[in-house]
Amino acid sequence: MNEDVMDFTMWQVAYAYIFIIIILVIFRFKKIPREKLLIISVLRMTIQLIIVGYILVYVLKNPHPLITVSIVFIMLGFAVFNVYQRTKATIKIDIKKIIALAMFVGISINLIFFMLVVLQLDPWYEPQYFIPLSGMIIGKTMTGVSLGVNNLLNGMKGQKEKIEGALMLGASPKVASKSIINEAYDQAMLPTINAMVGMGIIFLPGMMTGQIIAGQSPITAVKYQLSVMLGVAGTVSITVLIFLHLAYKVFFNERQQFILTKRDISKDNLPVKYE
Known part of the structure; x- marks a missing residue:
């Protein structure tokens, strides 16, 4: 560990909470009912980060493959649950299963390649790298899948007549849904692409900033950041692709008829939107 790294006292951390007090005052002044949610x-955030911090202290001092893999799968499980929560509709149980399958398969394959081929970790389960980098990739993929889910559901509901018309003209469910699948994929990838466009000129990404503050060479930080962002892009792409090409089939029965039940309607009877 670099001895020159600036450390914080608990009082210094406490001073940062002044920003939250300022936000609460603004909320109160503007009569925005978000005080409880913010608090x-x-x-x-505070409790979770403190708990994670102490867990990581133990894990880093006692590296073990079973512990490392367990932590990553726990993070992945919470990410799947978070996608369910961020979906603005009552989704079918079949789609929930596909979300979980796509995320576990897509993320697992890409993490194995990233850790063993790109980073070439030795040992492969080195928690100092495996856990934080996995967290970054899982978090970004969660956002992409959430967008993919919501845009697929929006498209299926909003273009019901178009799909049924294509089916009546003899199109297969895959062909009838092609434009919706492509649009959902495009929207899921957009945040990752936009992040790559602005990186380095408009802002320094969090991982790169953290490494520089920790005393690493900016060139080393750039190598890590490039590798991680490319890994994120690949993981989001593959995971969303797996989800979309399995999930669209849920909207068609064995006779290739389009089905849209009450369970597909959003909780507010409105088209679902990602916020």
Whole structure:
């Protein structure tokens, strides 16, 4: 560990909470009913980060493949649950299963390639790299899949007549859904592409900033950041692709008829949107 790294006292960290007080004052002044949500979010963030910090201290001092893999799968499980929560519709159980399958398969394959081929970790389960880098890739993929899910559901509901018309003209479910699948894929990839466009000129990404603050050479930080962003792009792409090409089939029965039940309607009877 670099001895020159600037450390914080607990009082210094406490001073940062002044920003939350300022936000609460603004909320109160503008009569925005978000005070409770903000307070709960800050408390959860604080407690979760402190717990994770102490867990990582233990894990880094006692590296073990079973512990490393277990932590990554726990993160992946929470990411799947988060996608369910961020979907603005009552989704079918079949789609939930596909979300979980796509995320576990897509992320697992890409993490194995990234850790063993790109980083060439030795040992492969080195928690100092495996856990934080996995967390970054899983988090970005979660956002991409959430967008893919919501845009697929929006497309299927909003273009019901178009799909049925294509089916009546003899198109297969895959052909009838092609434009919706492509649009959902495009929207899922857009945040990752936009992030890559602005990186380095508009902002320094978090991982690169953290490494520079920790005393690493900026060139080393750039190598890590490039590798991670390319890994993120690949993981998001493959995972969303797996999901979309399995999930669209849920909207068709064995006779290739388009089916849209009450369970597909959004919780507010409105088209679902990602926020």
